[in-house]
Amino acid sequence: MGDFLDALRFIVDERALLWQLTVDHLALTGAAVGIALAIALPLGVVLGHARRGAFLAINAANIGRALPSLALISLGVALLGIGFVNVMVALVVLAVPPVLTNAYVAVAGVDRDAVDAARGMGMTPAEVLRKVELPLALPLIFAGVRTAVVYVIATATLASVAGAHSLGDVIVDQATYRLPGVLGAAICVAALALAAELLLAALQRAVVPPGLPTRERTRIP
């Protein structure tokens, strides 16, 4: 346990450095997740609403999972070169599949009876989407976002090998920071990921309409 006491001491002593790297880490994560949401949410919702492109939307998550994060970041480096933007592009590629698949499955999986009832009440397709399908699909859509955020926080740690800054800078540089530094940064990354997961879970509970189960049984990891 001595190693962990040293690690805690490192966290206290180097809090300025770790704070700066945490900000960098979150900037990278936020940018990548933001762009991925802008791409994948509308696409998944529209495809799900039309119940078209099921093959693409459902297999996106499978293919995305098969992409090794280290290899993807490396391929990004090979194709685009190192740096913040290029790493971010690789992270967007990782974040799109879970969001897309969950959004599609969520909207396409809304109870047909509810959709038919809404239509029978004279709602336009846009109203059906906004007032019926989206609220009912929200828990599962949110599950996809949570998966993507945690995934991107984890992978942003690897960004250090590709020239972008994150808490991974300390973890992969044992020569400089020694074991206590590596452990300290690893503790920070783990805490960051768990905090993000808990925060999003709380947010989900706040935005999901009452009466809907917030525990996503069908969440796709």
Place this chain on the structure above:
Amino acid sequence: MAAALPHAQAGPVIPDFGRGSACVRDNGLLCWDWVRDNWSGTLQPALVEHVVLTVVAVAVGFAIAFALALAAHRRGWLTTPVVVVTGVLYTIPSLALFQLLVPFTGLSRATAWIALVSYTLLILFRNILAGLAGVPPEARDAARGMGMTDRQILWRVELPLALPAIVAGLRIATVTVISLATVAVFVINEGLGAPIYAALQQSFKTELVAAGALCVGLALAADGLLVLVQRLLSPWTRAARAA
């Protein structure tokens, strides 16, 4: 415990690919002659190591998750604590988890395996339990009416009916482990992460592309293999779909 880890180069690396073909010297995206020359020396051993890392991790993870799921199936209150603990393990980023284990198990294969196993638990536990919970009560009642014991009901009725959900979990867990095993390179110089990391240090594109493609190919092959296994083990699901 200050073992040397590979670490990122701080300054710009001047590539020197002096030997080899024109393609290798120009650092082309994928030079087939390099892949051919280095297949038996670098890529194939890394691929084999990667398969070993994955198979052991998924097998051990399955054994643990299976036991936990059977226990939780009988005693429902176990579900929440297991999901919370495995959920925390699942959420910890891989690079951090590998390093957090180093003080306990050192830079060893055990470290890699413990971390990889911990990523399979949540996925497998949830899928096995969902599969068992999804068994129609009529099937269970019919089995009991036929005079089956609890053990017989589990092995002859519940588990076969849960098989599609269990295999679905195995597919996700296997593909996830194949992907994450590349990160194990930060504790052991094994698996496809090794050539990826070596190539990353020199920005050598061919090795990056070749090892990355092998990793994706391995994941897709393993996924396909598990689908095939499921078809062979549960022929009735196909018959039901055809009907």
